[in-house]
Amino acid sequence: MSCNFADLFEHAVDAISDRVALIEGDRVLTFRELDEQADRLADHLASVDVAPGTHIGFQMHNGIDSYYKDEEKTGRLFKTVDGTRMVVTDDRARAERDGSVTLIGRGNMVVDTGGEKVFVEEVDSVVKAHESIYDAVVIGVPHERWGQQVAAVVSVAAAETVDFAALESHVRRHLAGYKVPRQIWIAPAISRAPSGKPDYRWAKEYSAGRAGSPDGPLMWSICANSLVTTTRTCSNSDVSAVVLGRIR
Incomplete structure (x- = not known):
């Protein structure tokens, strides 16, 4: 499907x-x-x-008719x-x-992962369609081999817990494998502008400021061909192995 x-x-x-x-x-x-x-x-x-x-x-x-001080x-x-x-x-x-x-x-929010172009809005809509997710913003995070990887910051629906394996399966049913978020951080709430637009700068700062932090928020990664719930990131070699074995 x-x-x-x-x-x-x-x-x-x-x-x-x-x-x-x-x-x-x-x-x-x-x-x-x-x-x-x-x-x-x-x-x-x-x-x-x-x-x-x-x-x-x-x-x-x-x-x-112009952007202020931006010729x-x-x-x-x-x-x-x-x-x-x-x-x-x-x-x-x-x-x-x-x-x-x-x-x-x-176009300016496209994630370029290993030469594949991923529009974050497409992934965002699928992630938010999962029953356990209340809100989400999808971003690209740096990766030394693929340039960028798809990632997400999500907030959880009331009284729900996130079954990350089920969430991954849900996304894979609707999207190609290279579009699946490789890392997901859980936040109390998603920051948005008054207009409702996602605050992508906030999401990138939120994820970057908590990667590898022992007291950071719950984070999920695809690592070594398994799903890992952790407060650390996978090593680049682990993630690359998964990309090669499961997607590429």
Whole structure:
């Protein structure tokens, strides 16, 4: 069984169609209304001959026209099209064969692990779908052989304990092996911006500040072909052996 963001969204549309899915200022959209708008976007892409499997980006009108004191970023993301100043976001999506559009995630948050590109939002949505997980943020952590590895900081649902083996099996049912988080830290709560966006800087500092600490939070790693619940990290040689034996 495979699953992507579009599958999870369609499940939400079926199960909770009248719940609020998006709030933008005074504008409120339910899951059903957001699904209808996504369908219209898919129809438009098909009408301009966007082929199935094609990666697409989003370009949005914006009320600002530059990043404060950041000329490089301003030049890269802000463009003038037909006299109109626009911001070119780093959001990525893919046109599917059934006419739907799968939102992949932000290009600047991609984890490059051994040459494979992993969008953290895809992994994040699958991890959070597990019954024991209340919230999660997926990040890339340094690895001397693969460049980066997928990792996560999670908070646990009320009255739940995490069966890490079951969580790993759950993620593997929906995603390729190289996308499975190799290390997971449990935090009391996940830090998010007022807008609800994950605080990736906090997550990286949280994991880096506790790796190997004897009084750190509970951390799980795939190590030496087994699941280990520990407050230490695996050695690079152990993790590499697992990557070679179980994924690569």
